[in-house]
Amino acid sequence: MTDKEMPDAEQLGQIFAVLSEHVPKLLDSVTKVLYGAQEGTKFGESVAAFYKALNDAGMSKDQAFELTKEYMSNLSLGGMLKNIVGGASKKDE
Numbered sequence: 001m002t003d004k005e006m007p008d009a010e011q012l013g014q015i016f017a018v019l020s021e022h023v024p025k026l027l028d029s030v031t032k033v034l035y036g037a038q039e040g041t042k043f044g045e046s047v048a049a050f051y052k053a054l055n056d057a058g059m060s061k062d063q064a065f066e067l068t069k070e071y072m073s074n075l076s077l078g079g080m081l082k083n084i085v086g087g088a089s090k091k092d093e
Contacts, residue, residue, distance in 0.1 A: 047072055 007015065033039050050071050054064035 043075065046075075 047068060051064055051068045054067055055061065059067070
């Protein structure tokens with residue numbers, strides 16, 4: 001099937017069967033990573049270590065703070081989705 005061909009009903013059924021099996025597991029895993037207490041602690045430690053490393057490297061507190069905000073947004077679910085969608089749309093260009 002080329003990019004411009006539409007899948008037939010049987011192919012769509014197979015696609016949806018795979019999606020219905022794997023997407024819920026993926027969403028459960030993502031939710032646990034984002035909202036679990038242990039994972040939240042690890043995320044906070046990671047962000048703090050990143051900020052500290054920037055300060056230790058000689059960056060000003062303002063520079064370190066701005067880069068840490070970017071780091072945090074890239075690790076968030078919204079940031080990840082934005083990067084994925086943005087990468088996909090750039091690929092289509």
